[in-house]
Amino acid sequence: MPNPLATGHLHLNFPSHPPPSTHGSLALFRPSSFPLGVIGIASCSETDSLSGILAEFNGLLGSLFPKESLYPLARNCFVFESDDGNTNLNLGDSLPGLVVIPSMMGNKKIYIGTLLADLCSQILGEFATVVNRLESPLGNEYLNSSLFPLLPPMSDLPEALDNIDDSKRASLPSYNSNPELSAANGPLKRPGGLTLKRNSTMGPGSTPATPGFRSASLGVQQPAKKRHSGIGAASSHGRLFKTLGDFFLLAGRIEDASVWYNEAIVLFKASSDPIWYASALEGLATITVLEAWSAGHGLHTSFSNGKEPWTDISEKLAQAVSLYSKPSISEIESNAPLVAYLYVCAVLRHTNLLFAVWSAKGWGPLAFTTMLQPGSTYYLPPTLSHPDSTSEVNLERLTSITNISRHQISAVLSQAHGPLLLHLGARERLAALEVVAGMYACIGYKRKEAYVLREVLGCVMDLIVCAREETHESRSSRPMSGPSGLGFKTLNLGNAMQAPDQGTVAVRANESKEGNESVLRVVKHVCKVHGINLDAVKLVNIHTDAEGNVRDSIHSSTSQEETLEVEPEAHGWPELQIGIVREAIAVAEALPGYQDYPAVAQFALSALKTLYPVLAASDQHHLYMTGTQALATARRRGDRRRVEYWSGQPILSIELVPPPLARLPLEKPLSVLDKRLSESAAILPGVTDPFLYNPRKSLTGKTLFTVASNEAVEVAVTIRNPFVFDLELQKLELSTSGVPFQGKAIPVTVPANSFHPVTLSGKPLEAGTLIIRGCVVQAPGGAPREFVLPLSTDEEEERQSRRRSAIECEVGRTKYSGLMSFPWVRPSTRASGSASGATAAKRSIPRFLECRVIPEQPLLRIRRISVTHGAVMLYNGETSTIRLTLENVSPISVDFVRLTFEDSTMAPAQQALADGELSVFDTYETEYDLLHRPVFSWSNQKQEQAITPGMKSVFTITCFGKVGCSSGMIHVAYASLNKPRDSLATPQQVFYTRQLSYPLLVTVYHMLECHAMDISHYLGEELSGREAVHASGDARKIQPLLSIEDEVGWCLFSVDVRNTYGLPFEVTFDREQEGAPPESVTTLVPPGSTTRVIIPLKKFLLTAEQTSQPIPTLSDRQFVIDKAKLSDEEQRIQRELFWYREEVFKCVRGRWREAGGTRSGELSLRKQRMTLPMLQAVRIETARVQMSLMRSSGALDTDSGILSRRGRTYLAEANEFLYLRTRITNLSSKPERYRSLAITAESRTDTPLTLTLDLASDPAEHIIYEGILTAIPVGHLEPEEAREVDLAVCFVCGGSFNITSTVRTLGALGDSGKVGFADLTAIVKCET
Template sequence: MEPLAFASLAHVRVLLLPVGNIRKPDFERWAGEIAGFESIRLGDIPSHSKDDRARFMPNPLSSGFLHLSFTTHPAPTSHVPLSLIRPSDFPLGVIGIASCSQTDALSSVLADFNEVVSNLFPEGATYPLAKNCFVFEESDGNTNIDVGNHFPGLVVIPALLGNKQLHIGTLLADLCSNILGEFATVMQALESPLGNEYLNASIFPTLPPPSDLPRSLDHEIRSHDSLPPLPSQHSQPELATTSGALRSKTPLPLKRNSTIASGLMPPRHASLPPPSAKKKPAVIGAASSHGRLFKVTGDLFLLAGRLEDSEIWYSEALALLKGTQDTAWHAAALEGSAVIQIVQAWASTANEPSDVELWSDILDKLKQASALYHRTTPQTESESTFSLLTYLYTHSVLRQALLLFSVWSTKGWGPHAFSMMMHPDGSFYSPLANSSAPSRRRSFHSDLERLTTISGISRAQIASILTQIHGPWLLHLDERERIVVLQALASIYGALGYCRKEAYILREVLGCVMDLIVCGREDETPIRTPNPGLGIRGITFDGEPASQGVIGVREVEPVEGNDSILRVVKQICKIHGVDLEAVKLTYVSDRQDFTTMEGNGFEEAGNVAETTEAPFGWPELQIGIVREALAVAEALPDYPSVAQFSLSSLKTLHEVMSQAEQYQMYQAATRALAIAKRRGDSRTVEYWSGKPIVSLEILPLPLPRLPMEKPLSLLVQEFTSRGHVIAGYTDPFLYNPRRQSGRAQSTLVQGEPFEVVITLRNPFVFDLELQSIRLSTSGVPIESESITLTVPANSYHPVKLSGKALHAGTLVIRGCVVQAPGGAPCEFTLPLATDDEEDKRGGQQNANECDMERVKRSGLDARGWEKRRSRLSGVDLGSTGQGAKPTIRHLECKVIEEQPLLRIRRTSLTHGAVMLYNGETSTIRLVLENVSSLPVDFLALSFDDSTIGPARQTLADDNLPVFETYETEYDLIYRPVFSWDKNQSPHSIHPGEKTTLTLNCFGKVGCTNGTINVSYAYVHRPQANLQKPPDVFHTRQLSFSALVTVYHMLECDSMDILPYPQDAALVAHHGGDDTPELQAMKSVMKIPDAVDWCLFSITVRNTYGIPFQVTFRRHQAGVDDASTTALVPPGSSTRLLIPIKKISLSMEQTTKPVPTLSDKQFVVTKSSLTSAEEHAQRELFWYREELFRTVHGEWKEGGGARQGSLSLRQQRMSMRMLEALRLETTRVQMSLVPCDEGDAGKSIASNQAGTRFLPSSDEFVCLRIKVTNLSPSALVLSLNVNLDPSSHIISQGVLSNIPLGRLGSGDFHESEVPLVFISCGRFDLRVEVESLNSSGDLTQVGRGLLRATVMAS
């Protein structure tokens, strides 16, 4: 569609028609050549001034121009009533364009041309005034078409002709000359009385039909010619042939004198026929009768380029029309006179000074004209009158707007503005074509403002004129005109930067176009629409772009049909902030092929922004517009676009949509996709609903299947569980750089299934169906099924995908491939979040939130993509210095070789529970079965029970004294609940084999449950190649947990150790008829020498319901084993005694520190004891250990078979007990012997056990002291004797520091002290042995006591 020109009133319109079977490109080429002639100098037009036809011919040597405009569409037939008021709207000349190579084809070309013309223009039409057919010779070069004069109305342009332009120019000038000649003819008809009557008959008069005109004789003859005759060369064949009468020649040339005078006042002939005044007295006042005539004359002079004449006639017409009711004609005359000024200005561009106020006069005239049109009340209520009036009105307003717009867009009143108004070209509506890219909206605005400043016309001014066009009256217009007007309106709004108004108008344009399409289809007419003038030709309704001439909705792309319409739809939506292309269309070519959404690219940024971005736009309007867009796409129909639109709007607008709307959109999309698929449309939509994956994680393998990596060196060293038990599995180092951090790779096993949990998000209110979702991986090939699922509305939905790795190696899980029903699959990757990434994202989020709070952009700049673009451009600038972006890491896991698998077939426990007495040991049997195809050649067991944890905890607290620590550790290590004899167990299990493991279970109070972990592996694999085998192997673990119940039934307490009493030894040696218990007791107590022994005693209490037999056994080197047994009834306690030979430990042993059983590192011993105390403590510790090594307690169920051990570990040892237990360093044996040599055989009486001597008073006795060195080393000893009460004893010699000399180990020394008891009574004789050590100090190493009871002799 040609752009609307301001000066169209001064354009001679020429219709270009394709004739014959000319090809489209050819036609367009030639049409382009012809259309290159926008104006023709008046001087170039051949003048035929011989007859009355010369009236409108240019004056010789006149310097004006005749302006041409070319069209390819004839004016619509409904506009015929305008033929006199607006002659410039009609094609005044017709040029047929044909191409031909054969001479003989020319006749058919001519016939075609005539037929086409007669089809287009009905009989009796005023126009066209001249026609010609240009035949362009096809360039095969040889033929030379000779036309001669055989075909009048046909011109052949030879292919060989060099300067075709010139030739065409000449031909055009000829045509124009014809047209100008015919102007005179028209004028003649109007000037006749009848013609004038017709002219004034109605508001939109037409020329009188030829039959009404009086005929002249010479044309009478012609009228009888029935065949298409051979008229004179330059006449109008159409008029001649169709009517057979030339209207114009007949009437008297009324005005010839005036036209020749050309510029004088036209005489006012009162040649108005009275009948017309009678007929319509109200319409046409008598005085105005010539107003219309003069106006037509002015129009024709304007067209003919004779501006001065035209101006004179216009002013005449205005003078006549001013006072009358004939507003439409008045307005038309005003418009004409306004246009003249522009044409004049254009013609004299060079020397015209630019005057700012020049256009105001023109604008006034145009305003007046518009107001007059607006006021016009058509008398006849026929619709066509309304339509035509509206047409004139809208065009006059548009002309006003164009005037201002041209001046504005060309930076002021000047040659550019004139030429733009005269001959607008394609870029007319985009004055700032180069800067209209939306990225530069800001500068775009400032450019627009600059235009305003330069030209002095504000955009609002232009817009306010444009709004006058818009109103209900637009409905009067017929479709083509309406589209033209609306399109011009939209274009100007667009050029002004008034995007929203443009969108408003575009919606109307769309309404028009779609209405035509829909109606056209409803009528089920063939493709051609009823009105050929409408230009809606060749629309095909099967969704393919129409071939040609479809509604050029915007002036840019006139031939694209559906695409153009959809583009308009998208443009409208875009302005309202809805991106209908948020979901892209793709072609389904290959199912494997999918697009990838990078998790952290701009896409991600978009997604993040999407969630937090401030909403833009008017939700109600947006939804309304989207609905309309859907309706348009459905009506076209373009189903993929329907889907695209509905899904895009769902994606972008779902927050403001109601539930029902969301659901409807989704339904529409689903339906449309199904239809598109059914119809074999190759397009489909991408995955649309944002990024559905929220998180992705590999489910850890179930514990029995989980392989654990162990270094191969572990196999070599002794597999001890000691350290493990104590310290748990924690590392001794707080920071171990070799240990992998918590984000360790997870391990998968080749050939075994693994599961990945993907969390999907559905932000919509409907259940989202996903046709398929599958894992997207790289690295090791996997076997994985895709699944179909439905994500519930408005929720996060975890879904499990399983897969199986086929080889060992590294598996990278990138994300997953999602496909919506009917859509294209799309991969969403989920990289691991690095700190940088997190920071960046956090920053972005903050920025977004900041933006939400303060409004930095308003209006159309606030649309999401505008914001994002500017932000990104800022980011780009900033980040160029930072270099490459960090590599993206994905979830990786390690796939190891196939592993064997064991399972527990059965156990010897019922219900997995064990019931034990404290200290009892029982066995558990586990039957293992190898269910895999690989053998197991490594088995190791580890155990855990409920006592280990708390014990470890107390150990870890580290506040325990050394002694306590030892006890706890001892308990953990030597008395575990479970134990296993490694050497008795099988070492390999072959595939399918079963094997039995036997475990010991020890009853320990406080244990409630325990776990048996069986680690196994296939270590010694056959090596497939010569590669170095990996230095790690993988174990798997079987766990079996048992419930343990331990009954606490026997308690030991108050352990004591006493010196062996001499009396007791005596009793034991006496035989007698005692009870068996007593005899057993006696046999236990029977010892060789009481001095070497001590007595161990302990109380055992039975707190349980049944009696237990308790036995304490003694195992001591060098002595016979002995045991003592007692039956402890329920609820009572029994004390048991057993003699123990005194123990002697070497100094080295007793001074050793208390050992630690674990590998724990002790940094400092935090003890505050003095060295003496520490020594004592150590001595106590070591003797106690020795004691427990010697004495063991056992119990046996009374009358049952169950037995177990009794622990003494709870018992404490005191210093006193230690003294009794420890073998003395030196033993002092004292006796009283008679002093006389003669009485050698006589001994002093003593009591039975020899513990008390009974000497008599006043007798000389000798105190014999035998000191034996029992220590392993030699000692230097001295002796102190203390006699009590000393006042009643007389002794000889010194009593203190009696030197004994050096005694070797085991040596003894006897010394005697003679003394006399000088009174009766009890005496205590004490001896202390002191040893002199190397430093010269004396240490007491032994003592003796002798009691004597002295009786009177």
């Protein structure tokens, strides 16, 4: 026995669970996997009795270990006295297997150490006993009876054999007490002692299949060497030696163990016992490690002599593995699970060796520590336990140091994987897989790790499901046995996953949910390795989503958008991903306890989110259904967790819907109210800008969207659904900042695979600026999430296009491959590269949709309008009125109302004006039409209209029938100007109006038509005409003519009026002229007929100033360039015509009246053109020329000699001498009316005229005259002065003579000098 306080190492392993009962048959094959001693720990108070405690301890042991089991070899129970000190357990010492530790005792540590040493020595002693029994021939036969023999209970072995073995028995303790002796003597003792080389065949219990096999290979019998001729002593001692080696190894006697192992191997090589042979090799390998450890524990230098020292061990283990892998069929038949178990253990042992050396940077103390580390969790050397230990660089470094490549480790490790795993019991399999997975994780083989982890999950879930089925059958729980039944300590799988085995234990126990987290973490890890981020949709706690969540999500949503953008290519293996996701969901669904529904939903939705491009339609449907059902269930069960919104960025666009026109506030500068622009400004709306090109215009074009506060704003949102199912959104709401906004959340169902427009409405509550950031979206059972949508400004567009082109440039080039290419791995490395770009993006603050909210505005509505069906029917030129009733339906009074109108004739006219192709004259006509003859007009424009809330107000609109008008529009602009102001701040320079519009259908009947206007000289009474009038009986027609005294100063205005309508109309023309009494002519124009209306008109003369003015433009357009290149003369005539026409229209006005009806209106002459003869007729001549024929007999100075005449027709006789008297009067006397350009400059105005007279006769040849006919000098004529020129004439034949006289100014050429004209007709009779 070693000294209790001697220095040395004692490796104690404290397993947490007893070995599984199925491993009972390994008791002799592998003692190391069984607990050799059991320490009970009890606390004892005064009420307990020591015997009771002992009984309980023994009972417990009995339940943990089967009765016939060899182990534990030693047992002891430490009873700790409780603190109160009242116990009196003095008799404790007397009970064996029970040690009482009094509470008073100090330095318990040393005492317990002593007790442990005591226990260990007991165990060592028991080893001797066991070996004793095995050494007997019977024991040896038992040992060789089957592949995994069991030592029968003590009672079955004959007592005698035990005694016979005494000598041998004595030898064992001697080894124990004298280690150095055994080291020296071991080989020497062999011949005398246990060196019976016996390769036996026939064991009593051997299986029928074995004998042939063994005898065939090793038939040599060596009875001579037999020491004892006992029963079944025919067996080889190989197994015995190997067992001895095991026990020596356990006892720490390395040299002895090595001796016996070598002995055994020699025997096994000869015989065929591969399993035991392999086991011995494993033992030898262990010994080598231990030796190295004990030799090099102190020194920190690693071995560096040529061949790596571990290769030897590795070879041994490889041999062992290959031996294990080729058991005979017979051995497998009965013991397949155990053989497989041993095989896996050997593989893992081999891997562990390589791994330890590799991870410890070579064969050295650290490697030994790794391999010998006590404790229940696996020891990771510091080389692998730091955070970035799995980086390729680190792993490669380890490889280059140790010359062990990772695929070497992997190749060894993968031997453990295969169909043989199914031979293992569930727990061994689980443990083995965990170790394999952990190994793969440590060497950085993440995909392989994921592969194995899937199997681990399969194991765990299988057990859970089976256990659930069992508990359904019988409520009794199975005996607890953990996965550490395997001799290997489970690996701690690095930082990626924390001890999933603990979770599995808890899961196995009962339906508690502790451990679910670990399982889910494993699932997520597996998925992540395959490129599925199951955490893509996060679970949020329900508490946090009230306020903070919405704020927090802003960043995530924008970054989300970015990643979606950057994701053009697929990662990973789609088929695998789908399969794994399905499995992950199945796992989450099958988890015990509460069937983790939020996790199910999370997985399903995350998969949808990340994988939808590769998912088939049915898969998408399935995932969606699973997700939504799980969420519903979770909510029903009161789960406090929710998933965040998952379906990517759903908002594509946000647009403000313009409010109906009646509600749209229009901004007007306040200055509009102060000063009305000239009336003409309104002719060309929209062209008010005097500049053809205004650079400021484009800037002001982009105005803010304006809404009134407390009124609904509508926003059109376009939502995208990329999935094949109808996406249901529980809530869709605007997310705004700025002024308070009262929005309404609505549920939406977005059809599959489509873009869906939704209209959201809300109410801004205050005036200010409303910023619409985006939308808050909430899926059923999910947490709400805000998605912001910045305005696509130019720089934003540019940035995006730059991004897009950058991405397009990168497509097809891969910088990161494999696991590095996954999006959650990559951005961290990429961020540094694009840091400058990111900061640039930061600098431009995203702009959002903005909307100006103005104070509350009044609202009017049209209560009533006097036209039915919105249609107006008018005769051309008729005027009627429309009464419009407006009602104020808002609580704000309206104090400003303005009516504007629009009709269908305006637009073409304005267009024609804007085109500028019209002549000056047409332009004037068009403008006149627009300005002075509008279809609609509102008379009392200046009147202040106030409509208090709830009140009505009536507006009267005048309506004028204008041919060609088919529709019209009444616009009512109104505002509240004099609102009480909130503050003393300077009022805004703008105000807002709203507009009401009322469309009208206008029908104008065209019934009377004027044409062929004419103005002719009045030639006095024409008898024939008068007679004709008398004949027609319509004396009224010529009535006006009768009142004319001086036929010379008058002309006749005539116009044809045609009635194209079906009713008769009474047409009246009025004349109102200065210096003449008003006159009017009325005629009835029957349907379909034309009547000529004649009215005398006094000639007039317009001053030169007046007629020389250009034709005015009524609008304020500038730069009106006269396009027609007219000569001065033409222009003069044109202007003259224009001004005289205007004057004529001022004098003569037409009216019509429905015959027998009440409707009346005006008749426009505006369409009529004025011609030059008409002008000459209407204008007062410069020089009036009157001609008369006189008899020569009478006195020349009287009129008595004037021939009888009718009008200007004189009746003369042939061959009678007559005087032709021409009286010329200068009418240019009135200076203000003498402005005709017809007179040349020197003879203008009131300067006297120097005139000549030309006379002409037709026919000229039958007239005789005295003197000259042309250029008869008239001489100077002062204004108002008249002179008569007489010419003696004689008609020499009968007939009609036409004599004309023309007065010219002297010196003027051509027509320009003509200032007066007269003619005379003479009818000459011949005396038969």
